[in-house]
Amino acid sequence: MPASKTITKPQVLPRGAVIMTLLVLATMIVSFLVMMGITNISPTKQTTQLIIAANAVSILVLIYLSYATLKKLFLFKSKAKHNDLHTNVAMIFALIASIPSIIVACFSLIVLDQRMDSWINNQNNQIIDMSIKAAQSYTEDNAQSLLTTTLSMVIDLDQRRMLYSLDRGAFSDWLTYDAGRNNLLGASLVKSDGEVVVAANLINDHSLPDAPIEALRSAAGDKPVLIPPGDTNLVGAVIKTHALPDLYLYTIRSVDRSALENMRVMTDNNAEYQALASNRSTTQIAYALLYIELTLLLLLTAVWSGIAVANRVVLPIRQLIGAAEDVATGNFDVSVPVRGSDGDIGSLSHTFNKMVEQLKTQHSDLISAKDEIDERRRFTEAVLSGVTAGVISVNSEGIIAGLNRPAEQMLAVDASQAVGQSLGLILPEIGAVFDVARDNGRSSSRKQISITRSGVARSLNVQITREDADIKNTSYVVTVDDITDLVAAHRSSAWADVARRIAHEIKNPLTPIQLSAERIRRRYGKVIVEDRAVFDQCTETIIRQVGDIGRMVDEFSEFARMPKPQLAATDIRTVLRDASFLVEISNNQIKFEHEIADEPLVGNFDSRLLGQAFGNIIKNASESIEAALQSGAVETGYILVRAKSAGASITVEVLDNGKGLPSENRHQLLEPYVTTREKGTGLGLAIVKKIVEDHGGHLEMLDAPANFHGGRGALVRMVFPRLAEAAAA
Structure with a gap:
């Protein structure tokens, strides 16, 4: 088979669509399990709102996938006149799947609404409230009884203040007797800081708590304080004594544990009931979104199934018809796939492909010369297009696609004239960098070049950046930075080193030369009579030129050893x-x-x-x-x-x-x-x-x-x- 264009078919399951669909399905399953209470996650209002948000996003994803699939299907239909069957089969599958799904979703929403009405009503609410009030009444009665007993004990205690002062042991025995007589688990005299002064010696299996400091502070104002059960089945009371200063009577009594447990259970049930009642609309929305999500998922699955069936049944005939029409228009780069399961249609497709291959071989020789001529013409046009420089957008073929405004201003380039031209031919320096960057396959390449435009030499830093990973179908950005000043700075540094070396080598012999010339003038100035003017002129010239050279050397030294500023x-x-x-x-x-x-x-x-x-x-x-x-x-x-x-x-x-x-x-x-x-x-x-x-x-x-x-x-x-x-x- 020749390398040719194969007639395509609608893709049934794109990888990205499959991944998103699986994520949507996982979201549906997790949401359903959480809403049914099967998982360890409680379906609270916040959790339900998160489920609503997640499923709303999933619905948008399904709508997008359905829209994209149908759009692709209809676009595929509009490309050729033989694609109607694909669309018809896919739509039939969609209708068959969506109509029952919509009916089931509506029925489920109605049933859910009725069930929630039966769960949430005033009668159930009243029953729960009455049960809680009954349990609370039992606890309050026990607490009130303990408070009455404690008040009575305080009165007796005030009468026995002398016994407390004279005999603590006898006082403790009396306190033990009185606590046992009143069915208390514990009784003690404590200070305001919680320190126990006297405690009843009662024998029980309970680990009694210390008197709460907050309760002692509250009782300091001569007001009895009740201590509720909390997490235990113990109630307590604290009352300040009158006869004994800064002492408080702290008593403890047990309450029926089962009654407290029943009250807690009823309170928890009431909280769950109230949460369910307040979360009713949110729950209904969550279930509605799940049903809508299921309907859309079935619709999308049906469309994909329809496309798959159409590809299997109708595609071979449609491909053969479309390929024949392409050949009739002069397109020989077509072929139809041949599968053994297609039977006679497969044999016909094989014969058709052989015919197209022979026609293409004959036709390719005719157009090869034309392609070569066109290529040379495009090359010649690119060479004659002009010269530009700057930051340039270039396609994979090296053709300029655009210039940004800074590039136009920096390089004096008219974008309208540069677009469409070859970068390598317009700017050989930058084009060479571009060719190397494109061939080496790296995403970014950089090189320093030098160009001369309008009589001005500039040093440029050229960076080539590839936009996409696909090397064959990508575009490039050529960024040109003017680094002329930086290069000049490096050149100055090099000249400074040269100046330092020259100054060192030249300055050493200058002083002996000058001294020798002056000595010659003093020693032989009076002796030489003939050509005395020439002698004086020569010695003065030597001394003057040595001075000039010395000044130049001083400038060299000054440039080479620029001192650091003392700011x-x-x-x-x-x-x-x-x-x-x-x-x-x-x-x-x-x-x-x-x-x-x-x-x-x-x-x-x-x-x-x-x-x-x-x-x-x-x-x-x-x-x-x-x-x-x-x-x-x-x-x-x-x-x-x-x-x-x-x-x-x-x-x-x-x-x-x-x-x-x-x-x-x-x-x-x-x-x-x-x-x-x-x-x-x-x-x-x-x-x-x-x-x-x-x-x-x-x-x-x-x-x-x-x-x-x-x-x-x-x-x-x-x-x-x-x-x-x-x-x-």
Whole structure:
């Protein structure tokens, strides 16, 4: 059989549907067992509400499964004109199963309502209430009798207070006699803290409880206190004596245990009865949901059974008819399954498949050339589509499906032009990363690349993320992050190491060279008469060049060994004024302007390093103006030094009307050894950037505004964090 499309049939039991159906069935069984009281879980109101919630969810699941199954069945019917029998058989099974189920459910609900009416009525409620009242009356009579006996004993005790004071033993014998005469299990004189002073020596099998402290406190106000039975069949009484200070008579008597047990049973039965009465509607709802759930389950089972029967009986003929129609329309990628149990229809299906296979073989040779031509055409169109970069959504074939707006803004890409094009052909750098990520099968891959767009070189971090586990039918998200600044930081670190090594190797011989030149000039300056001017010029040149080289080495060393800032609370205005003054006194031809805030601009700064950075920026501005003055580009040079607060930050700006900054790759001026001046070392701005970043700020290189003395020159902006206390003030 050729690899071809097989005509499908409705799936009878999808795995997910089977799992959900089994869960629903388990929920029904557990709910029924709990409601019938078969399990250890009592069907309380809260339990019944949980059962209602669980079965309501189950009903929604069954409704969804029924809807999904019927929808799939009708969609299957609408795809071809020979699918009616599947739908008809499934619907007949559904009707056969659902109608009896609905009748049984309605009948069961009616019977349940009548049975609950017979259980819950006023007559049963009155009988239970009267039984409880009778048992309570018996207990109260015993308690009242004990209270009367105890009061009588207190009166006798007050009369025998002298006996208590003179002979405790005789008093104890009398208390024992009086307690036995009144059928008490125990009698004792106790203090307010529960300590027993005198107790009757009665012989019994009971373990008598101590006098409750709360009862003693209640009896302190000359009010008799009764102690109910509680969990035992013992009642007690506490009465304060009048003749004996701070003493209480505590008596105990037993009550018929069976009467108390009957009262407890009747109380529990009454509680269950009241719970059943209050839970009636909830119980009916729970049973109703169970019946509805059973009906829906039978309906769903009937539909699945109908589909299974239709698949077995009708599917072979329908598949053969549908496959023949597909072949008639030119589709040769079809086949019909052949089963031995199909008989003559199976033989016909086998012959049909052989015929289709032969037709497909002949047809495939004709279309292979066309497919190759189309593939080359699509490849050529993708190559000519243009170049884009950014965060891109790509399908499994490497075709761009969309761009997000940050990608358009960062890479200046029009999404309408990029969508539908091949990523690998538009962006070879990113396309190569995409191909590797797609082939290695990992869900996420990352690589750093470098691209140049509009004359600006950028370092990008490209991450490829697969959305789905299916590699063949999935889509990818290409995320491009600009890490140019990070790469520049690594480059600065490398240059710092190089500068440190160069400074070490060059600085050592400079001093001997300079000393030798000076010694030659002193030793032979008076001896040499001929060409004395040449001799002096050569020695001075050596000394001067050695000095220049020394200064360059000092700059190398300074860049390589940038000290760690010693931060302290500092007003940046003072540092800025001092740095500006040092440049201002040596450049009389330049007019300096200051716009410095009146309020303190306090932050954690190293005043020495910050002054070095400000001085370097202002010095660069003055040198830029000198170059512009020499070329005649400006007549008068201006430098504006500005400092102001902006909430939690401090902004320092230096503006000039000099020759300005280059328009391309301006950010590279902040990297080491990049300069636009002939005698510059390219370390000044790199040092300034390092100082600013060490203070938690950032540096911006901009063009001066158009209204600043002719619109020429540069604007260098430095933003620093401000102390929270100063910002709040």
